Amino acid sequence: MLNPYLKLNQKLFEETVELQPTRSGYGEGLVVLGDTNPNVVVLTADLSESTKCEKFAEKYPDRFFDVGVAEQNMATVAAGMGVTGKIPYISSYATFNPGRNWEQIRTTIVYNHSNVKIAGHHSGIMTGPDGATHQATEDIAITRCWPNIQVFVPCDAMEAKKATIQSAQIDGPVYLRFSRDKTPLITTEETPFDAKKIQTFWVSENPQTTIFATGYMLYYALLAAKELETEGIQVLVANVCAIKPIDGETIVTLAQKTGSIVSVEDHQVAGGLGGLIAEVLAKNLPTPMEFIGLQDTFGESGSPKELLEKYNMGKNAIKEAVKKVIARKK
C-alpha cells in the first residue's frame, strides 16, 4: 500500500488523478523564489514557455534574461553572475543544457564553484513525438560524474516545485531534471521532502524485492507494485529524487531487507540510476538486480505510452523484471 506516513495522493490510482508535467513545478518554484529571494535570476535560451520560465519573466523582467539560441553562452553568463552574488537558474532542454554546454558547465560552473542551478527539460523518451534528438537520455550520467554538484530528479510537479525552491538554499551547483509530458501527482503539499533521503512510497509486510525508481517513472513502479500485490507478490517501491549525493545507506538497508533490486528510470541504464545503485551494491552488498530503462539505444518519435511499451519500460516490463529478479535470489 501507499506509505501512509508520507501523505501521498490518495487519488493516485483513480482515473481522475490530476496530471501535471514536472516542468510546471519548476515554473511555480521559480515564482516563489522570485518573491522571496532578490538574488534569484532566470536565464533561458529561447525556450521560456516550454521550460516554464514565462511567469517569472512576466513578474520579474529585470531578473530574467533570454540569451537567444545559445546554451553555451547561457551557462557561462550565468557562471559570471553566480560568482557575483546572484543565484542563476538556467533553463533549456537537457540535450542542450547540460548536453551541448557540458564543458562550459564543467569548467565555469562546477569546477569554478559558481552558484548556478541547471534545469534540464524534456528528459527521457517520454518527451515523445519530437524524437531522439530532443529526448535527453544521458543527462544523469553526464552530471552525476562531476564532483561538487547535487543532482535532483523530481517524481512529480509537486516534488519538482519543492526541489526547485530547496535548490536555492544550496551553496553551489545543482542539476534539476524535468520532463515534458503530463504525469500523475504522486505527492501532496503535506508530503515531507527530504532531498537527502530515499523515501519508501510503497510498503508491504513481506517484500521480496525493492523497486528503486527516479522521476515520473515512479508512477509506473507504483502501478506495477499494486498489480503484483493482487498476484501475491509483495514489493517495496522507493523514490530516488536525489541522485547525488546518493543515500547509499537506505539502498543497502533495503537490499538487505528484500534480497533483490529493480531499478526504474527513463534514461540509459548505463550511468543512470541503475548504474548508480549497482555501484553502491557492488561495494557494500552484492545483490541480484534487474534494470528498467534504455538498454544502450536511442529513442524515437511516438506517444509516451507507445514508447514505454516498445522500449520495455512500462508497468508490465517492471512486473516481469520483478519476477525475474526474485527468481534469481538463492
Add this chain to the structure above:
Amino acid sequence: MLTAQEIITLELKANEVRKLIISTLLEAKSGHSAGPLGMSDIFTAFYFNILHHDPKNPEMEDRDRLILSNGHICPVRYVAMALAGYFPVDELKTLRKINSRLQGHPHRSALPGLETTSGPLGEGLSQSVGIALAAKMDKKKFYIYCLTSDGEHQEGNTWEAAMMAGKYKLSNLIQVVDRNDIQIDGTTEDVMPLEPFKAKYEAFNWATIEVDGNNISSFLDAVNAAKAIHDKPICIIADTIPGKGVSFMENNYTWHGKPPNADEAAKALAELQVIEETLKRELQ
C-alpha cells in the same frame, strides 16, 4: 596623465615581470612563453595603475574585476599579482607543481584574487558579461576588464557573448584582445582568418579602439578613452608582439606553448638585463 618618469617606472616594472616569467617557466619546466611576455606591459598597466583593487583584501566588494579568458598565459598574471603583493614572489616557484595554488591554468578557488577559473578558450567574455549584468542589477560602479586572445575568437561562445554584450549595452565591460596574430598551429590568418576583426566587433554593436599593446602610455590612454564611452561595450584591440623582449622568441609561434631551457633562459635574462639598464639610464 602620467609623467614620463612614471611611465618609465611602469616600463621597468614590466621588464621585471618578464624576467620573473622566464625564471618561473624555467623552474616549472612546462608552460607558455610567448603570450605572457607579449602581455607583460598590459598586465603591468592593470596591476600597477588601472585597477581599483587591494592585494591585501582580494575580495573587496567594489574591486574592478580582471577576467583572464585565455588562462594559458597565467604566468604573467601570477607574476604581476606576486609583485603587486597578493602572495610572496617566492611562491612563483610552485607554478604547475603538486599542492600549488598556482595551477597550470588558473583556478578561482585555489588562489584569492582570481575572478574565474579559465583555460578552456572562449568562455571568459561571456562570464564577464554575466558579471557586468550582475553589477548593473546591483548598481555597482566597478569595471569589468576581460582579457582575451585573438585565437579564441574562433570559438563560437565568444561571439555569442559579444552579441549579448551589445544587446545590453554593457559599457561597464571593457575587453582587451591580445592581437598577437599567433596560435598553436601557426598564424591566426593562416589557421582561420579573423580579419576584418575591428569591423566584426563594430557589427556586433561594440565601440572599438586600436592600440599598441606594448606601449604602456598608449594603452593607458586607450583605457581612459574606453571609460569615456557610456552606451556600448568597448573592445580594445591591442597589437602585441608575442615573446616581446626576448629576440629569439618574438613573433615566433613555436614559442606559444613551451618554456625555455636553461641556456635559453640565460640568454633571455641577459637580453632583458640590457633593456633594464637602458630604462634605468633614461630614468636618471
